[in-house]
Amino acid sequence: MNEVLQAAVDAASVGGIYALMALGIGLIFGIVRLVNFAHGEFVMVGGYAVLLLAGAPTVAVVAATLIVVIVLALGVERVAFRPLRGAAMPTLLVGSFAVSYFIQHVVMMSYGGNTVGVDFLPRLSKSIEFGGVSAPALQLVAIAITVLLLAGLAFCLKATRFGIEMRAAAEDLRMARLMGVPTNLIIALAFAISGVLAGVVAIVYVAQIGVLTPRMGVQPALIGFVATVVGGMGSLLGAVVGGFLIGTITVLLQVVLPLELRDFRDAFLFGSLFLILLVRPQGLIVVRSARERV
Amino acid sequence: MSDVRSGSAWLGRLWTPAVLIAVLVVIVVLASTGPGSLQRTVTEALIKLIVVVGLYLFIGNTGVISFGHTAFMAIGAYMSAWLTMTPALKRIRFTDLPDVVATAQLPVLVAAPISATAAALVALIIGFPLMRLSGISASIGTFAMLAVIIAVYGNWGGLTGGKSSLIGVPVETDLWVALMWAGVAIVIAWVFQRSKTGLLLRGSREDLVAARASGIDVHRLRLVAFVVSAFVVGLGGHAQAHFLGILTVDAFYLDITFVTIGMLVIGGMNSLSGAVVGVVVVSTLLDVLRRAESGFSVGAIEIPSLPGLSQVVLAVAMLLILVLRPAGLMGDREVSLPRRR
Numbered sequence: 001m002n003e004v005l006q007a008a009v010d011a012a013s014v015g016g017i018y019a020l021m022a023l024g025i026g027l028i029f030g031i032v033r034l035v036n037f038a039h040g041e042f043v044m045v046g047g048y049a050v051l052l053l054a055g056a057p058t059v060a061v062v063a064a065t066l067i068v069v070i071v072l073a074l075g076v077e078r079v080a081f082r083p084l085r086g087a088a089m090p091t092l093l094v095g096s097f098a099v100s101y102f103i104q105h106v107v108m109m110s111y112g113g114n115t116v117g118v119d120f121l122p123r124l125s126k127s128i129e130f131g132g133v134s135a136p137a138l139q140l141v142a143i144a145i146t147v148l149l150l151a152g153l154a155f156c157l158k159a160t161r162f163g164i165e166m167r168a169a170a171e172d173l174r175m176a177r178l179m180g181v182p183t184n185l186i187i188a189l190a191f192a193i194s195g196v197l198a199g200v201v202a203i204v205y206v207a208q209i210g211v212l213t214p215r216m217g218v219q220p221a222l223i224g225f226v227a228t229v230v231g232g233m234g235s236l237l238g239a240v241v242g243g244f245l246i247g248t249i250t251v252l253l254q255v256v257l258p259l260e261l262r263d264f265r266d267a268f269l270f271g272s273l274f275l276i277l278l279v280r281p282q283g284l285i286v287v288r289s290a291r292e293r294v
Numbered sequence: 295m296s297d298v299r300s301g302s303a304w305l306g307r308l309w310t311p312a313v314l315i316a317v318l319v320v321i322v323v324l325a326s327t328g329p330g331s332l333q334r335t336v337t338e339a340l341i342k343l344i345v346v347v348g349l350y351l352f353i354g355n356t357g358v359i360s361f362g363h364t365a366f367m368a369i370g371a372y373m374s375a376w377l378t379m380t381p382a383l384k385r386i387r388f389t390d391l392p393d394v395v396a397t398a399q400l401p402v403l404v405a406a407p408i409s410a411t412a413a414a415l416v417a418l419i420i421g422f423p424l425m426r427l428s429g430i431s432a433s434i435g436t437f438a439m440l441a442v443i444i445a446v447y448g449n450w451g452g453l454t455g456g457k458s459s460l461i462g463v464p465v466e467t468d469l470w471v472a473l474m475w476a477g478v479a480i481v482i483a484w485v486f487q488r489s490k491t492g493l494l495l496r497g498s499r500e501d502l503v504a505a506r507a508s509g510i511d512v513h514r515l516r517l518v519a520f521v522v523s524a525f526v527v528g529l530g531g532h533a534q535a536h537f538l539g540i541l542t543v544d545a546f547y548l549d550i551t552f553v554t555i556g557m558l559v560i561g562g563m564n565s566l567s568g569a570v571v572g573v574v575v576v577s578t579l580l581d582v583l584r585r586a587e588s589g590f591s592v593g594a595i596e597i598p599s600l601p602g603l604s605q606v607v608l609a610v611a612m613l614l615i616l617v618l619r620p621a622g623l624m625g626d627r628e629v630s631l632p633r634r635r
Contacts, residue, residue, distance in 0.1 A: 080613060089430055090358075093430070097361070098609045102606060105605040109603065225437065266445045267446050270438050271442075274420075274424070277426075277427060277435075281428070
């Protein structure tokens with residue numbers, strides 16, 4: 001029983017981070033139909049921001065990191081993605097891939113390609129015991145943050161004016177514009193929110209793994225992409241579900257796989273996701289607006 | 295199409311591969327008189343050309359971006375290494391190889407089609423679920439495929455030597471061998487794009503809904519393109535393995551993916567000529583940048599070394615092309631001789 005509970009806590013914390021990644025990617029895809037490869041680099045730059053600010057009070061580090069990532073997200077939108085808006089799908093894909101690669105190598109030019117260690121919030125790696133389950137405090141913090149962010153975002157999207165406009169833009173960008181939705185503002189806002197999500201992931205991720213490389217964003221971004229595909233492209237709920245699903249499968253594989261196969265965990269993970277897609281090529285949650293219009 | 299003209303029209307269309315290959319022959323002949331470093335640079339560019347043409351064969355015909363084709367390069371390269379290295383060396387390094395392969399030692403030329411076929415087979419198996427996805431999901435899927443294959447090859451020490459590099463692959467790819475395979479790749483890509491499958495795919499690329507409504511099985515055709523392109527990219531991997539004689543798994547990951555996609559995009563991803571032009575232009579650009587990276591001096595001004603500069607410039611060049619000229623330098627056209635009336 002305890003093992004099941006332990007696994008559930010692991011799955012919730014890992015899945016939560018993946019869900020936040022998928023949500024940041026899914027939000028942008030929903031509105032501008034852009035698969036944002038640079039989302040991983042938002043996380044990476046957030047990580048380096050933590051490194052630069054290490055030593056300052058925690059609140060300051062968190063606030064400054066979020067601001068850095070938000071500014072980066074807005075800058076990328078303005079400089080690279082706005083000129084590409086409305087372009088064909090392959091152009092958008094390759095464009096965001098180029099942006100991602102650009103950011104990686106600018107960081108590489110300034111910091112070198114090697115791993116850098118960063119010790120952020122060491123207090124939170126202590127374990128907390130409850131009901132026979134022990135989990136690092138950080139894991140619980142991650143779960144709490146995920147829940148808060150998801151609830152906050154859901155509230156904003158459902159109840160505020162900007163949220164409603166954002167959903168309208170995701171449904172049909174041109175129609176929303178004709179109805180008086182300020183699309184440039186809404187798209188910028190979406191990028192700012194995805195920046196917040198990436199910044200939060202960066203802070204939690206850096207506190208968890210404690211090392212930085214210019215390539216550190218690639219793996220979480222890939223997981224985020226696959227989560228949006230499995231969840232159903234264009235569905236925010238799907239992105240969250242996909243993220244938690246991947247987190248759960250990851251933790252299950254970690255428990256079930258024999259030691260000599262652990263190295264191949266990702267192969268098993270993506271293999272099982274392929275099987276899901278074999279049955280449901282459109283993903284778990286299908287939204288009408290994701291279908292191609294004639 | 296009518297009798298007499300169809301024959302000459304078909305012949306007329308052969309100009310494109312002929313011109314492209316002729317240009318490559320001229321480049322190679324010129325390079326062969328140059329210093330060794332130039333020869334190596336051109337050989338390297340020709341190997342990239344094989345890969346980019348293979349990548350084009352998929353992307354250009356289907357309109358689906360693939361971020362995963364360098365995985366087929368890795369498969370072709372390692373397969374070729376397993377087939378051609380000496381059994382003694384293989385016994386020490388690759389304890390997990392099946393006996394048939396471990397004891398065999400094939401000539402490099404014989405290993406080429408086998409290696410490429412291995413890549414094509416893997417493409418068939420993975421492509422079956424992958425090509426059923428919508429275009430954009432399939433693109434993400436190819437990226438996941440690349441990450442998985444790199445992870446498996448990187449961790450399976452008994453097959454690949456794992457993270458350490460694999461030494462002792464016979465070195466046989468020189469300028470002329472690379473030129474031969476580049477020519478083969480161009481011919482395969484041309485025949486494919488003029489074939490019924492290629493034409494149907496190009497139709498579906500322009501208008502997916504109309505293609506479906508006309509009864510075209512887009513998923514199956516995309517799978518065919520995926521498999522054929524994997525074969526060509528696998529050939530490129532084979533050529534790469536026998537060029538350096540050293541293999542590392544990471545050499546088939548993000549950097550080569552980015553460079554090959556950049557070449558295709560800059561040249562123009564919808565035409566074979568674009569693929570070739572992209573390789574020539576970007577290879578030249580990268581060579582200049584590589585010299586700049588190590589630091590140089592202009593008159594009295596000392597420019598410090600800037601590792602990573604070439605990647606940054608390539609990324610910016612790609613973005614500029616995408617914004618200003620999304621169809622690439624060739625703009626969807628193929629090279630040909632001027633039409634006589």
